Amino acid sequence: MLKSDAFKDKIVLVTGGRSGIGFQIAKDFLQLGANVIICSRKEDKLKIAAEELSTYGELSYQACDIRKTEDVQELAQMIKEKYQRLDILVNNAGGQFPALAEYISDKGWNAVINNNLNGTFLMIREMANAFFIPQKQGVIVNITAEVYRGFPGMAHTGAARAGVENLTKSLAMEWSDFNIRINCVAPGIIESSGLDNYPPQIQDMFEEAQKAIPLKRFGRVEDVSNAVLFLASPMAAYVTGISLIVDGAQHLGFDKMGLARVLKSFIS
Ligand SMILES: CCCCCCC/C=C/C(=O)SCCNC(=O)CCNC(=O)[C@H](O)C(C)(C)COP(=O)(O)OP(=O)(O)OC[C@H]1O[C@@H](n2cnc3c(N)ncnc32)[C@H](O)[C@@H]1OP(=O)(O)O
Numbered sequence: 624m625l626k627s628d629a630f631k632d633k634i635v636l637v638t639g640g641r642s643g644i645g646f647q648i649a650k651d652f653l654q655l656g657a658n659v660i661i662c663s664r665k666e667d668k669l670k671i672a673a674e675e676l677s678t679y680g681e682l683s684y685q686a687c688d689i690r691k692t693e694d695v696q697e698l699a700q701m702i703k704e705k706y707q708r709l710d711i712l713v714n715n716a717g718g719q720f721p722a723l724a725e726y727i728s729d730k731g732w733n734a735v736i737n738n739n740l741n742g743t744f745l746m747i748r749e750m751a752n753a754f755f756i757p758q759k760q761g762v763i764v765n766i767t768a769e770v771y772r773g774f775p776g777m778a779h780t781g782a783a784r785a786g787v788e789n790l791t792k793s794l795a796m797e798w799s800d801f802n803i804r805i806n807c808v809a810p811g812i813i814e815s816s817g818l819d820n821y822p823p824q825i826q827d828m829f830e831e832a833q834k835a836i837p838l839k840r841f842g843r844v845e846d847v848s849n850a851v852l853f854l855a856s857p858m859a860a861y862v863t864g865i866s867l868i869v870d871g872a873q874h875l876g877f878d879k880m881g882l883a884r885v886l887k888s889f890i891s
């Protein structure tokens with residue numbers, strides 16, 4: 624367990640912090656003494672989450688679509704005016720939809736690549752230029768997904784997350800001169816609000832899927848947050864350019880075709 628002041632006075636930005644995994648990450652940082660900023664697209668839901676989170680500590684929020692340069696620059700400006708620096712960026716915002724690859728339209732493919740790869744890069748570039756490079760210090764943690772034997776049924780997100788993982792390795796090298804550490808956390812299937820986006824036929828698979836995961840359960844939002852806290856903390860001072868897989872060994876032993884099989888059954 625980290626000490627209750629482990630992140631005292633650190634300034635932490637959590638994208639997608641209004642729900643699910645991001646909400647838990649924001650809450651944990653607040654409880655460990657950090658000043659936290661959350662952002663996401665839907666301002667009404669963001670405000671409700673911010674009200675709850677502010678009971679745990681100093682919390683700010685701003686609506687921001689991570690795919691829009693102007694939104695991201697305005698967010699950086701707000702952080703600069705309010706806190707004058709940023710210590711930790713957690714790129715958690717993202718998502719996708721289940722689809723067999725042959726049915727993914729140009730617009731659908733681009734939406735998922737934009738959300739998960741381009742949006743993450745944009746956030747990293749803008750926060751690095753505004754804060755981490757001039758400060759000569761910074762920590763970045765990217766939430767990706769367990770995509771190590773591909774992601775049948777969600778090929779677009781598999782490609783995007785693999786892109787973020789490789790980007791992370793490049794930046795760990797390039798930005799080591801600026802004392803910037805950058806890592807990924809790659810979750811398996813996590814019981815969170817995110818799973819509510821999946822249609823009932825897919826949710827029907829969840830009970831069986833849990834039994835097929837070596838640790839016999841889906842992950843919890845706390846499992847992902849704990850990995851983020853470790854990578855953001857001084858305990859990981861010599862760790863950069865890696866992906867920490869948080870998946871109950873799903874990447875080693877789990878039938879990854881299950882989702883694609885359900886999608887194929889809709890069609891036949
Ligand atoms: C055994 C079980 C395995 C399950 C594993 C689960 C592991 C991973 C879990 C998670 O990641 S949980 C988090 C999930 N949360 C989300 O996904 C929420 C965020 N998602 C989104 O915001 C969207 O899905 C988005 C497409 C990534 C972004 O949306 P955006 O607002 O940019 O685009 P839209 O205008 O909504 O859509 C653009 C375009 O995309 C296509 N499309 C979108 N949704 C679907 C869909 N459900 N089915 C098919 N195609 C879709 C479509 O072409 C859209 O264009 P139009 O046709 O609407 O013009």
Ligand SMILES: NC(=O)C1=CN([C@@H]2O[C@H](COP(=O)(O)OP(=O)(O)OC[C@H]3O[C@@H](n4cnc5c(N)ncnc54)[C@H](OP(=O)(O)O)[C@@H]3O)[C@@H](O)[C@H]2O)C=CC1
Binds near residue numbers: 641716766813815
């Ligand atoms: N749950 C799971 O099993 C897994 C989740 N993940 C990933 O973990 C992350 C968190 O997922 P989870 O909490 O489960 O899902 P949620 O759907 O609850 O969270 C996604 C969050 O991202 C925000 N968001 C999405 N797109 C954008 C955008 N373009 N700009 C700003 N904010 C955005 C959403 O808010 P808003 O709609 O207001 O913009 C929301 O707060 C996601 O990247 C997800 O794909 C990875 C593997 C497994």
